[in-house]
Amino acid sequence: xxLMTEGKRKNKRTIPGFGLTMGFTLLYLTIIVLIPxxxxxxxxxxxxxxxxWATITEPRVVASYKLSxxxxxxxxxxxxxxxxxxxxxxxxxxxxxxxxIDGLVDLPFALPTAxxxxxxxxxxxxxxxxxxxxxxxxxxxxxxxxxxLIFIGLPFVVRMVQPVLExxxxxxxxxxxxxxxxxxxxxxKIIFPELIPAILTGFxxxxxxxxxxxxxxxxxxxNMPFKTEISPLIIMTKLEQYDYEGATAVAAVMLxxxxxxxxxxxxxxxxxxxxxxxx
Amino acid sequence: MKxxxxxxxxxxxxxILAGCNSEKTEGDGKxxxxxxxxxxxxxxxxxxxxFNEAFAKHWKEESGQDVTIQQSHGGSGKQGRAVIDGLEADxxxxxxxxxxxxxxxxxxxxxxxxxxxxxxxxxxxTSTIVFLVKKDNPKGIKDWDDLIKKDVSVxxxxxxxxxxxxxxxLAAWAFAEKKYDxxxxxxxxxxxxxxxxxxxLDSGARGATTTFVERGIGDVLIAWENxxxxxxxxxxxxxxEIVNPSISILAEPPVAVVDEVVKKKGTKKVAEAYLKYLxxxxxxxxxxxxxxxxRDEKVLAKYQDQFADIDMVTVDGKFGGWKKAQETHFNxxxxxxEIYQPK
Numbered sequence: 001x002x003l004m005t006e007g008k009r010k011n012k013r014t015i016p017g018f019g020l021t022m023g024f025t026l027l028y029l030t031i032i033v034l035i036p037x038x039x040x041x042x043x044x045x046x047x048x049x050x051x052x053w054a055t056i057t058e059p060r061v062v063a064s065y066k067l068s069x070x071x072x073x074x075x076x077x078x079x080x081x082x083x084x085x086x087x088x089x090x091x092x093x094x095x096x097x098x099x100x101i102d103g104l105v106d107l108p109f110a111l112p113t114a115x116x117x118x119x120x121x122x123x124x125x126x127x128x129x130x131x132x133x134x135x136x137x138x139x140x141x142x143x144x145x146x147x148x149l150i151f152i153g154l155p156f157v158v159r160m161v162q163p164v165l166e167x168x169x170x171x172x173x174x175x176x177x178x179x180x181x182x183x184x185x186x187x188x189k190i191i192f193p194e195l196i197p198a199i200l201t202g203f204x205x206x207x208x209x210x211x212x213x214x215x216x217x218x219x220x221x222x223n224m225p226f227k228t229e230i231s232p233l234i235i236m237t238k239l240e241q242y243d244y245e246g247a248t249a250v251a252a253v254m255l256x257x258x259x260x261x262x263x264x265x266x267x268x269x270x271x272x273x274x275x276x277x278x279x
Numbered sequence: 280m281k282x283x284x285x286x287x288x289x290x291x292x293x294x295i296l297a298g299c300n301s302e303k304t305e306g307d308g309k310x311x312x313x314x315x316x317x318x319x320x321x322x323x324x325x326x327x328x329x330f331n332e333a334f335a336k337h338w339k340e341e342s343g344q345d346v347t348i349q350q351s352h353g354g355s356g357k358q359g360r361a362v363i364d365g366l367e368a369d370x371x372x373x374x375x376x377x378x379x380x381x382x383x384x385x386x387x388x389x390x391x392x393x394x395x396x397x398x399x400x401x402x403x404x405t406s407t408i409v410f411l412v413k414k415d416n417p418k419g420i421k422d423w424d425d426l427i428k429k430d431v432s433v434x435x436x437x438x439x440x441x442x443x444x445x446x447x448x449l450a451a452w453a454f455a456e457k458k459y460d461x462x463x464x465x466x467x468x469x470x471x472x473x474x475x476x477x478x479x480l481d482s483g484a485r486g487a488t489t490t491f492v493e494r495g496i497g498d499v500l501i502a503w504e505n506x507x508x509x510x511x512x513x514x515x516x517x518x519x520e521i522v523n524p525s526i527s528i529l530a531e532p533p534v535a536v537v538d539e540v541v542k543k544k545g546t547k548k549v550a551e552a553y554l555k556y557l558x559x560x561x562x563x564x565x566x567x568x569x570x571x572x573x574r575d576e577k578v579l580a581k582y583q584d585q586f587a588d589i590d591m592v593t594v595d596g597k598f599g600g601w602k603k604a605q606e607t608h609f610n611x612x613x614x615x616x617e618i619y620q621p622k
Contacts, residue, residue, distance in 0.1 A: 058611070060619065125494040140479050140496075219486070222479040223437055225619040236482070237439035240356035241610055242363075242381050 040255055043248035055249045060225050061234055065253070068211060068231040071142055075149030076207035080199055083157025083206075090158070091165040105158050108151050113215030120148050121220045140222030145230065148216040153206030160202035161195055168194055197273045204265040211258055312345040313549050318368035320355035320442060320532070321485050322506050326569040327372070333565060334556050338549065346549055354483050355442035362388065362537065369541050369550040372534040374442030376400075376594075377601035379535050388539045400595075402531040403557035404571035407591055408450040410522040411491065411500040411507045418498045422524050423454040426499060427472040434497035435477055436487040438609050443484035443530075445609055447501040450528040452608075453592045457526060471618045492519070503530065504586070505570035521587075529591040 044052055055061070090102055108116065124131040124139040124147060131138050138144050168191060176186040214232040221228040231254055238247035319327060331348040338346045351358065351366070355374035362368045363385045373379055376394055383389050394401045412420050418431055426433050436444035451473055452466065459465035478497055481487040484506055491500035492514055499522075502510070507521050534554050541547040556562050563573035567582040579586070598604040608614045 055611075060616065121494065125496060127495040139494075218482055223482065224477075224480055233440075233482070237437070238611070239360060240354070240440045241605075242356075242360065242385060243611070246611065 037255065040248050040251050044245060044252050047245040047249065051245075052249050055246045056253045060229070061231070061250055063226045064229050064231045064234045065257070067142060067145070067227075067229065068254075069257070071145045071149055071230075072207050072210035072213075075146050075153055075210045076203050078146070078150050079153045079157045079206045080203045083154060083202060084161050084195065084199060086154075087158045087161040087165055091162055105155050108153075109155050113152060113213065114219070116151055117148060117216035117219035120144070120151060120216065124220065139220050140224075140228065142228060144220040144222070145217055145228065148220050149210040149213060152213055152216055153210050156205040156209065157199065157202030160198045160205070164195055164198040165191075193272075197269050200265055200269045200272065204262055204269075207265075208258060208262060211254070312347065313546060315346060315348045315369045315546060315550060315553060316351065316367060317348055317370050317372060317553075318351045318358050318362055318366060319372040320358055320374040321352055321483055322443075322503060322509070323372060323532070324350070324352050325509070326505075326566065326571065329569065330557070330562060330565045333561055334553055337556060337561070338552065341552075342549075344549070346553075348553070354440060356440065362386075367540050367544065368537050369544065369546050370534060370536050370554055372532065374532050375445065375601055376531070376533050377605050378442065379533060380602060382537070388537050389535055390538060393535045394533060396536075397534065397554060398558060399574045400531055401533040401535055402574070403534060403554075403562065404532070404566035404573055406504045406530040406532070406571055407527045407589055408447050408501060408524075408530060409504045409507050409527065409587075409589075410524060411502050411510060411519055412498065412522055414516075414518050414520055416520060416522065420499050420522055423451055423473075423526070424458070426451075426476060426501075427469060428476075431476055431499065432478045432497045433473065433476045433499055433501065434479060434481075434487050434491045435501040436484055437480040437482055438615050440482040441484055441487075443503050443506070444487075445604075446503070446528055446530045448608065448615065449594065449598060449604060450524070450526075450592075451501075453528055453597055454524065454526045456597075467614065467617065470614070474618050504572070508570035508585075523587040523589050526590045526592065528597075529593045531594070 047055075086105065090098065090105075121128075121139050121144070123129050124144055126132065126137060126139070128139070136143075138147065172190055173186055176190045177183075181189065212232065214230075214236070217230055218233060221230060221233070223229055223233055231250060235247045235250050238244075238250065317327060317331070327348075327350050331350065335346050335348065338344060351361070351368070353361075355378045358371070359373060359378035359381050362371060362382050371379055371382065379389070379393060383391055383393065397403070410420060410426075412418070418428075419425065420431065425431060435447045438444040438448045448470075452470060455466040455469040459469065479487075479490050481490055484503060487500060488502065488506060488510055491497050492510060500507075504521075511519055511521065534557065536547070536550045536554060541550045557566070558574070560575065560578060563575040563578040567573045567578055567585070570585070572586055573579050573582070594601055594604055598607075606613065
């Protein structure tokens with residue numbers, strides 16, 4: 001109806017009613033995201049600040065944050081590099097079986113993480129198919145954790161970068177080449193800047209997913225305190241002791257740090273987008 | 280705040296229950312069919328499959344009622360939490376008395392004296408902790424001291440997440456106390472050495488078995504006796520063998536009727552009969568066949584060859600009950616954490 005009143009609205013919108021859709025968006029986000037997340041904080045309020053602080057700064061817990069963030073960052077970084085490479089191959093070349101490989105990329109999404117964890121542990125344990133060829137231990141060390149996290153995070157980068165690569169016009173590359181740039185220069189100066197926001201998003205998503213990952217990691221980690229104990233496992237161990245507050249306290253810390261990191265990446269993304277789009 | 284969380288899980292649980300139980304019948308003793316939910320821990324899956332069948336037959340003969348029993352298995356602590364958060368279990372059969380105590384404390388779904396209501400501490404069958412080693416015992420492991428040798432690698436689950444692992448820990452502790460004549464510093468040192476030899480801390484008993492058997496990691500698995508026998512049955516006694524330590528612990532996985540749930544569902548009579556049936560000859564036989572030590576002397580005598588004679592301490596006798604053991608050893612800041620503090 002509002003669409004018909006002329007003069008009041010300049011743009012015609014496909015879905016009617018900004019108020020209605022915005023209202024729905026807020027309600028939906030509140031029920032699905034905000035209320036569950038606020039429970040994490042509300043639950044911690046029942047413990048005093050001192051107790052809260054003691055819980056979240058316990059050496060074992062701190063060691064687990066470090067491990068969780070370091071492995072998640074490493075895995076996201078590896079995915080950012082190799083995800084771009086895979087996306088590149090999938091968009092720029094034609095070869096038999098391309099559709100199948102393209103489909104394979106999504107497999108880590110669909111697979112239950114526990115299955116991934118068990119499979120990877122079997123492969124990388126000292127007597128496993130792959131593990132036996134290495135002189136050092138992979139499963140039950142942080143290296144094993146990183147491998148599991150690379151596995152579950154791979155699709156994010158590929159699926160973010162792929163459409164952008166597809167949309168880059170060939171003409172730009174040709175122009176760059178005709179102006180005398182070699183292939184490396186063309187990639188670094190023309191293509192890469194276009195990809196940065198997509199890579200950052202893929203990196204952020206892969207990182208966030210890795211941080212919260214529990215299912216695939218508990219099998220391959222070995223779960224040794226101070227060495228291979230991830231924060232989600234600490235949360236689980238607290239729950240096993242019926243320590244709801246302690247568990248949510250650790251969860252709250254994870255939530256805050258994750259939020260800060262994602263926020264930083266978003267700012268970076270906004271900044272690079274602005275800088276390279278020339279607006 | 281806890282209330283809100285409990286409520287939301289209750290609502291969720293109701294939704295799920297309503298979804299799959301459209302024809303729920305109330306078992307007030309008159310209805311023709313009745314349904315029970317037995318919330319249990321991991322390694323009892325095989326035991327209760329067999330037992331439920333036997334009980335259903337028995338109950339049909341005795342009361343003419345058809346009874347179907349749903350089983351829910353998982354880590355003991357996790358199962359306890361599910362009941363606290365609103366999973367409507369008629370009976371709980373968990374790995375430790377502590378997990379049932381926690382249900383009483385957190386939700387008051389059953390009375391404090393639950394453990395006194397059935398014979399033998401409400402524990403119809405027991406088990407103990409033994410070692411599983413590779414065939415012919417290449418590292419020559421005979422007792423707990425052998426586990427702290429430098430070149431021995433040990434597999435046991437994490438006592439923070441696994442009920443079974445807590446039995447393992449306490450059994451080792453009991454050995455050390457005897458060996459070092461209650462010198463606490465030496466006992467802790469022993470435990471520290473033992474856990475330094477642990478290569479992987481799985482989150483549950485089954486996971487630890489997998490690590491040892493399938494991944495081939497470690498020289499010795501500290502395991503429930505029934506789990507060890509099950510492994511032999513599953514993977515062959517030509518590959519593994521069981522070593523009985525000189526001293527171990529009497530592992531008592533207790534059972535209880537959840538009062539508030541059976542009152543609401545009207546299943547009190549059948550739930551009580553269900554647990555009591557565990558103590559009958561038939562129930563004891565099934566337990567023994569599944570490698571649990573039966574309480575009944577007669578049945579135990581019949582299966583005597585199956586169970587080695589091990590000197591066993593009890594949690595109540597040695598550690599002052601589960602509540603105390605949990606606080607001293609396994610809660611945050613307890614001795615287990617102490618063992619894992621960096622120097």
